[in-house]
Structures are given as structure tokens and as C-alpha cells.
Amino acid sequence: MNAKVEANHTYCPVYDSIELLQAKWVLHIVRALLKAPHGFNELGRAVGGANTTTLAQRLEQLEHLGLVTKTVESTMPPKTRYELSEAGRELHGVIAAIDTWAQRFMPACQAHGAEVERAS
Amino acid sequence: MNAKVEANHTYCPVYDSIELLQAKWVLHIVRALLKAPHGFNELGRAVGGANTTTLAQRLEQLEHLGLVTKTVESTMPPKTRYELSEAGRELHGVIAAIDTWAQRFMPACQAHGAEVERAS
DNA sequence: ATCGAGTGCTCTAGAATGTCAAGTGCTTTA
DNA sequence: TAAAGCACTTGACATTCTAGAGCACTCGAT
Numbered sequence: 001m002n003a004k005v006e007a008n009h010t011y012c013p014v015y016d017s018i019e020l021l022q023a024k025w026v027l028h029i030v031r032a033l034l035k036a037p038h039g040f041n042e043l044g045r046a047v048g049g050a051n052t053t054t055l056a057q058r059l060e061q062l063e064h065l066g067l068v069t070k071t072v073e074s075t076m077p078p079k080t081r082y083e084l085s086e087a088g089r090e091l092h093g094v095i096a097a098i099d100t101w102a103q104r105f106m107p108a109c110q111a112h113g114a115e116v117e118r119a120s
Numbered sequence: 121m122n123a124k125v126e127a128n129h130t131y132c133p134v135y136d137s138i139e140l141l142q143a144k145w146v147l148h149i150v151r152a153l154l155k156a157p158h159g160f161n162e163l164g165r166a167v168g169g170a171n172t173t174t175l176a177q178r179l180e181q182l183e184h185l186g187l188v189t190k191t192v193e194s195t196m197p198p199k200t201r202y203e204l205s206e207a208g209r210e211l212h213g214v215i216a217a218i219d220t221w222a223q224r225f226m227p228a229c230q231a232h233g234a235e236v237e238r239a240s
Numbered sequence: 241a242t243c244g245a246g247t248g249c250t251c252t253a254g255a256a257t258g259t260c261a262a263g264t265g266c267t268t269t270a
Numbered sequence: 271t272a273a274a275g276c277a278c279t280t281g282a283c284a285t286t287c288t289a290g291a292g293c294a295c296t297c298g299a300t
């Protein structure tokens with residue numbers, strides 16, 4: 001995505017990971033996929049309504065990076081399955097940390113009503 | 121930023137947190153600020169070269185959300201200090217998780233050399 | 241005393257990125 | 271038979287980020 005700092009001050013893997021995770025939808029995708037594998041449109045919905053263009057692109061990236069595995073189950077009534085690879089699954093720690101934090105500090109959302117929350 | 125899903129399926133705080141954290145530079149800012157408070161330009165550099173416009177905007181958001189505190193120390197030889205509030209500091213768990221993950225799985229970066237890494 | 245660099249920002253224009261809407265080819269459900 | 275689902279792609283459009291200059295001012299060096 002951007003590659004310009006690297007020459008500067010010795011850059012560490014954490015920086016790159018952050019770059020990766022902050023890309024739009026990535027964390028949502030990981031979170032959804034941690035719960036269960038999903039199909040394409042299904043994933044789009046689970047993630048909160050990402051549009052297909054971006055989703056396809058992001059999934060391709062994640063697959064390329066080896067975080068996500070794509071399995072085509074049948075060609076003509078199209079059926080695909082996206083799931084996390086080992087590296088991807090190991091991100092559960094990150095999601096869990098966010099989860100924990102969210103429950104303690106979530107200014108904007110606390111005011112609203114959050115009763116059901118176990119949805120999808 | 122975007123507010124369109126909310127009417128749909130009861131949305132949880134985690135979703136919002138992810139939205140928050142995936143905004144460009146936010147995680148970098150938090151990471152930098154976890155190590156120490158920074159001035160504006162200083163922070164821009166620590167973060168890996170965010171441009172001033174975006175940085176100012178992001179900091180304003182974070183301040184508004186109560187994650188970051190801005191202290192103006194002197195007006196005319198301009199001196200500002202940005203530091204994390206409690207909620208912000210508690211994000212160290214998230215950063216730590218990313219840190220751990222990064223050291224185990226960082227495809228693109230592992231190939232490179234990463235000796236010094238304590239920079240800045 | 242003047243130059244150059246640094247402080248914290250804001251402004252404008254342009255590049256990058258994400259999104260919407262529609263369409264493809266085919267199956268299942270109503 | 272019609273409508274809706276699947277997994278995507280393409281092209282136009284919107285939002286977001288960036289580069290770069292500039293402001294008002296101080297400090298260290300020449």
C-alpha cells in the first residue's frame with residue numbers, strides 16, 4: 001500500500017501489522033471469520049455491509065498474505081468459503097483485546113441501547 | 121464516519137471499537153503515545169510520516185472521544201503535548217496483542233532484517 | 241542581526257481509496 | 271414464470287488522505 005518509510009528508521013514488524021490491520025474492513029472480516037467460515041455475500045453482511053468491490057479486493061489481499069483461505073466448493077451454483085489460516089486464527093488475541101477494551105470504554109455506544117448484541 | 125448500519129442488527133460496542141481503531145493512523149498514534157507523550161510534529165514523525173492535515177484531524181477525533189489529551193504548554197514558542205487518557209492507555213492490551221502476533225506471523229517483514237527495532 | 245531550522249497548525253488542490261449501481265450466468269424457491 | 275440467491279466484475283462517483291506551501295514565532299549558529 002504505502003512503502004516509503006522503510007528506508008528511514010529500521011522499521012519493525014509491528015508497524016507493518018498495524019498497517020495491515022487498519023485497512024478498512026480487515027478487522028471486521030477477521031472477527032466474522034473467527035466465529036465461522038463464511039461465503040462471500042454472507043461475509044459482506046456479517047461484516048456490517050461492506051460493498052462487494054472492496055470486499056473482493058480485501059479478501060484477495062488477505063488471501064495473498066496467507067491470513068485467509070478461499071475454497072471454491074462448486075462452480076456453477078457458485079459457492080465459496082472463506083476461512084482463516086493459522087496466522088489468521090491467531091489474531092483472535094487481538095480481537096479479544098479489542099473486545100475487552102470495548103466493553104470497558106466505549107463512549108459513543110454506551111449511551112445507545114445495547115440489549116440484544118448477540119446478533120449474527 | 122459512517123453511520124448506516126446501526127438501524128439494522130442491534131450493533132455492539134466491539135463493532136464501533138473496530139471502526140475507531142481501523143481509522144488510518146489511529147493505532148500508530150496510540151502505539152507512539154503509549155511509549156511517551158509527544159508533540160505534534162514529533163508525533164507525526166514517530167508515527168511514520170503522517171501528514172499534518174490528517175494527523176490534526178485524527179487527533180481532534182481522538183481527543184473528542186476521550187482517548188487522547190491535548191495540553192498546550194506555551195502559546196508562542198508553540199508547544200503542545202499529546203498523551204493518552206486512561207481509556208487510551210488501556211489500549212496497550214490491543215497493541216500488545218498485535219505486537220505478539222507480529223512477532224510470530226509477519227510474512228512480508230520476516231524476510232527483511234530487523235535488528236535494531238528500538239528506534240525513536 | 242540575519243539565516244536556517246524547528247514549533248503547531250490550517251488551507252488548497254490533487255491523488256488514492258472506497259462505494260454505489262448495475263450486470264453476468266446459473267440455480268433454487270415461490 | 272418470476273423473483274431472489276450465489277460470487278463476483280466493471281465503470282462512474284464520493285469520500286478520504288496526501289503533498290506542499292504558508293503563518294506567526296523562537297532558538298542556535300554565523
